[in-house]
Amino acid sequence: MGQKGSVVVVEMRVLPVVWVRAWTELEWPVSWETAFAVRDRLGWETKPHDGEMFWTELSVGDEGGVISNFHGRVDDVTIPLTTRVVRGQEDEHTAPRAWAAYRAYVEALTGLYGPGRQTADRGIAKTEWVLSNRVTLNVGALPGVLTAEVESPELTALGEYEEYYIEKYGEDAWFNG
Template structure:
């Protein structure tokens, strides 16, 4: 049974441990806060955007934050800010864990939940930003949307947990160049 509110779903009963996740519509709204913001995003703006999302920066750490999702997440934090190596006064993106990394003994119960959420999130993001480019490998699945202003969204199903990664336009361009370079070398 799933208990639902407008922003979260509680899967604790099905998972056998504390396990909640954003509703697909709320995740899409959180993504809009980031991807539709003017880039580049400064450190100060990052703190404000995290606050708008209901995320709390870790005390004394300008790279880690916790989300409002209550879960059995055994990590110290739920998300991280990545600063641009070329200009650390701006961010190159954020990473947010959308589901907990559950203990081994709970994986059989949480995997169907995580895979279902991946499908719901995929549909919600696709409604907002069109069809993604999809990849699969032994580690899991990922879907990538590159928006017209070069911000990219990466939805990652890493077998047993979900993560979202947002890249700045500069980081998206660097990543695209690197992938093209690798592909060019393979064709030689």
């Protein structure tokens, strides 16, 4: 991190794909203890008083990741994959670096898991894979940030049910049901 006048300039760095694989390739369901062990093995620092939240080596300020649980089992892990470049600290290289990191991640994960389902909406790009162990992996990007979300097989099943229900009865029936 360097100084440029009175603005802090943050170099955009990217976590390696192997750190995402540490979560996607676990034996699910994942216990709370296993999640904490993976977090600690990766060298991620627990936020004080909240083991669900953590900082990676790329965290700046309060930004970090989250391990969510439902009834004592992990249902979701959100991982920041790049150093977040906050609004007002962007430079002419921020967006191109974020998009290049996104493309590199998608390419690497496609090599591992096959092609994912790609979507784009309002400047946000996302690629989603449903893996053979029924875990859903989402990698999303917008200028200045890249994140991964790993969802448990239970959340994968809920998402598939939602898609089925919406397809069969329409979006209004799902949200007004």
